[in-house]
Each structure stands twice: as structure tokens, then as C-alpha cells.
Amino acid sequence: MRKLRQRRLAVVLFVVVGATATLSLALLALQENVDLFYEPARVTNGEAPVGVDIRAGGMVVEGSVAHDREGLGVAFSITDHGGHEFDVRYVGLLPDLFKEGKGIMVRGQLTEDGLFDAHEVLAKHDENYVPHELQDMAEAADLAGSAKAAGIEPS
Amino acid sequence: MGWIKTTFHKTGSPRWFFTGARSWVVGLYVFGALLIVVGSTWGLGFVPPERLQGNSVRILFIHAPAAHLAEAIYVAIAIAGFVFLVWRMKMADMLIQAAAPIGFVVTVLALATGIIWGIPTWGTGWVWDARTVSTLLLAFLFFGLVALRQAIGREDRASRAVALLALVGVINIPIIKYSVEWFTTLHQPPSIVIGEKPAIAPVFLVPLAVNVLGFYCFVAGVVIAALRARIVEREAGTQWLRDWISKS
Numbered sequence: 001m002r003k004l005r006q007r008r009l010a011v012v013l014f015v016v017v018g019a020t021a022t023l024s025l026a027l028l029a030l031q032e033n034v035d036l037f038y039e040p041a042r043v044t045n046g047e048a049p050v051g052v053d054i055r056a057g058g059m060v061v062e063g064s065v066a067h068d069r070e071g072l073g074v075a076f077s078i079t080d081h082g083g084h085e086f087d088v089r090y091v092g093l094l095p096d097l098f099k100e101g102k103g104i105m106v107r108g109q110l111t112e113d114g115l116f117d118a119h120e121v122l123a124k125h126d127e128n129y130v131p132h133e134l135q136d137m138a139e140a141a142d143l144a145g146s147a148k149a150a151g152i153e154p155s
Numbered sequence: 156m157g158w159i160k161t162t163f164h165k166t167g168s169p170r171w172f173f174t175g176a177r178s179w180v181v182g183l184y185v186f187g188a189l190l191i192v193v194g195s196t197w198g199l200g201f202v203p204p205e206r207l208q209g210n211s212v213r214i215l216f217i218h219a220p221a222a223h224l225a226e227a228i229y230v231a232i233a234i235a236g237f238v239f240l241v242w243r244m245k246m247a248d249m250l251i252q253a254a255a256p257i258g259f260v261v262t263v264l265a266l267a268t269g270i271i272w273g274i275p276t277w278g279t280g281w282v283w284d285a286r287t288v289s290t291l292l293l294a295f296l297f298f299g300l301v302a303l304r305q306a307i308g309r310e311d312r313a314s315r316a317v318a319l320l321a322l323v324g325v326i327n328i329p330i331i332k333y334s335v336e337w338f339t340t341l342h343q344p345p346s347i348v349i350g351e352k353p354a355i356a357p358v359f360l361v362p363l364a365v366n367v368l369g370f371y372c373f374v375a376g377v378v379i380a381a382l383r384a385r386i387v388e389r390e391a392g393t394q395w396l397r398d399w400i401s402k403s
Binding site for chain 1: 202203204205206207208209212215237240241242275276277278279282283284285319322323325326330337338339340341343344345346354355356358359
């Protein structure tokens with residue numbers, strides 16, 4: 001009985017280890033294909049194909065957003081804060097969370113001269129949750145600390 | 156170490172579990188429901204709007220607990236699959252059978268709230284990124300566990316096949332968890348990482364914690380109730396069950 005159990009254990013472990021190894025190797029090989037979008041570095045160094053529908057993403061460069069005087073056209077730049085930037089041109093409604101300095105994803109085509117002609121813009125909301133009244137996490141942390149000290153529960 | 160072995164063997168006894176877990180169900184239902192009511196009312200009605208997301212942040216209090224719980228249910232099922240494959244413990248098989256449909260419902264809730272949340276924040280309800288796809292796969296896995304059992308006629312064979320699928324499918328769990336770090340996704344990285352300061356302000360964190368605990372307790376109650384129903388089904392006709400019914 002004990003031997004049977006041990007044999008089963010060995011088979012089960014073998015299946016799990018084998019399946020994990022197979023999948024890990026597959027994911028490793030597919031890494032770039034599993035990525036949802038091209039990061040700025042891969043757009044600027046020419047890894048992203050030109051003239052094909054692709055997705056790219058990064059942070060909107062502060063102060064780069066320029067709305068057309070008429071219509072819904074807008075131009076802005078996307079950066080990875082690591083020295084790689086590219087310009088985007090888009091006509092249409094922007095999501096509410098589209099803000100300068102925040103993460104976004106664009107879908108469209110890269111032109112020969114490096115401009116990204118987008119037909120869809122999605123906002124990538126970040127992992128920080130800060131109440132409306134507070135501008136940053138440091139302030140929120142301060143308030144939480146002082147509220148606790150004053151015996152006030154945050155509501 | 157002795158008590159671990161004793162608990163293991165006792166939990167493995169349908170009779171011991173059936174009679175012992177009865178009082179747990181009601182307790183978990185009441186406690187869980189209370190926490191969910193408090194946490195949801197708090198989160199949906201009384202939390203201030205988020206700086207960037209505004210009122211859309213409120214769906215966090217349903218989405219995050221559901222998503223987290225769905226993964227936890229799968230891990231429990233996978234462990235049960237392992238126990239069944241090695242020790243052939245009937246209770247482990249019944250646990251998979253009881254928990255799989257519940258896991259499916261919870262995963263669908265996580266996906267649905269994710270879609271509702273995505274529309275105002277991302278600008279779209281669905282993207283095919285690594286996080287959303289692996290979570291969709293989790294829903295299919297739960298569904299597959301139910302379907303596979305029904306597709307195989309012989310009960311012992313069905314149990315073994317389901318346990319194996321349950322165990323192998325656990326590979327999807329680290330993929331769901333780390334998808335947002337390994338790949339570029341539209342879904343944001345986790346806000347709460349063990350060993351780091353949470354990126355969620357306390358005003359949001361407290362009702363979220365209440366709801367997470369509430370979801371876990373309530374669904375644990377549902378799973379135990381479903382497991383007891385499975386026990387009645389499989390042990391029908393046994394002397395101890397007849398005795399128990401005539402006594403109560």
C-alpha cells in the first residue's frame with residue numbers, strides 16, 4: 001500500500017514538474033508575443049513594424065499634449081522615462097483617465113517618419129488609489145497618521 | 156505533528172465532516188454576509204471619490220475580492236486534486252466537485268466587474284492582455300472541471316481525470332498573478348505587495364479588507380454547504396446517515 005502511494009506521488013510530481021517546465025519554456029519563447037503593446041524603446045529602435053496595425057504604450061510626456069484648434073484632433077508624445085520617445089497623432093475622444101504623465105496605450109500604425117497614427121487610445125490606470133481631496137500618497141499617509149493619532153477613524 | 160495526521164484523517168471521513176461542519180455553515184454565512192454588507196455599503200456609498208478615477212473606484216470593492224477569491228478557490232481545488240491522486244481520499248474528490256461551480260461563478264463575477272470597471276477607466280471593457288486572458292482561462296478551467304466529470308461515465312475514472320486536470324491547471328495561477336509583471340498589460344500591477352507599503356490609501360484599504368474577508372467567509376460557507384450536499388448524495392443508504400437523519 002505504501003509503495004503504491006509512493007509510486008502515485010512520483011507520477012503526479014512528474015506530471016506537474018513536466019507541465020510546468022513545458023509551459024515555462026513556451027511562455028519564455030513567446031514572451032514578446034504575449035506582451036500587449038510595444039514599449040517606447042522598441043518603437044524608437046525600429047523593432048516595431050511600420051504600416052501595420054500595432055499597439056504601443058508608455059507615459060504621456062508632460063506638456064506635450066496639443067489639441068487642434070478645431071475638431072477632436074490631438075497630438076502628444078509617449079515616453080518610457082528612459083530617453084525613448086515617440087510622437088502620436090489621434091483624432092477622437094480621449095478616455096477620462098488620459099492625463100499628462102500617466103500611462104496609456106495607443107493602437108494604430110507607425111509611419112515611415114516615426115509618427116504613430118493612432119485610431120484608438122486607452123488609459124492604463126495605475127495601482128495607486130488616492131482620495132480626491134489628497135494630491136499624493138505622502139499626503140494621504142500623513143493624514144492617516146494624524147487621524148490615527150487624533151483617534152479619528154477614516155471614513 | 157500527531158494532530159496534523161489526526162485532523163487529516165478526520166477531515167477525510169465524510170461522517171465526521173458532515174456532522175461537525177454543520178454549525179460552521181451558519182456561522183460563516185452570517186459573519187460573511189455581515190462583512191459584505193458593511194464593506195460594500197462603505198465602499199459604494201461612503202468612500203471619497205478617487206483622485207483620477209472618481210466614482211469608478213467603487214467597483215474595486217467587489218472586483219478585487221472576487222478576483223482574489225477565485226484564485227484561492229482554484230488553489231484549494233488543486234490541492235484537493237493532489238490529495239485525491241496520491242491518497243485516493245473521497246472527500247478531496249467531493250471538494251473538487253462542490254467547489255468547481257462556485258469557483259466558476261466567482262470568476263465570472265471578477266470578469267464582469269472588470270469589464271464594468273474597464274469601460275469608464277480604460278476606455279474599453281475588454282483587452283486581450285495577459286491578465287484578462289489568463290483569468291478567462293481560469294473560468295474555462297472551472298467549467299472544464301464540471302464538464303469533464305459529466306463527460307466520463309465511470310465515476311472512479313471521472314474522479315481521477317478531474318483531479319489531474321485540477322492539479323495541472325494550477326500552473327495558470329502564477330501566470331494570472333505575475334502576468335502584470337512579466338508582460339506589458341493594460342491591467343495595472345498589484346497595489347498590495349507583501350513586504351511593501353500598500354499603494355492604496357487607508358480610506359480605500361479598510362473597506363476593501365472588510366469585503367475580502369467577507370467574501371472568503373461567505374464563500375467558504377457556500378463551499379462547505381455544497382460539500383455536505385455531495386456527502387449526502389454519495390453516502391446515501393449508509394447506516395450512519397440514516398441514524399443521523401432519524402435523530403434530527
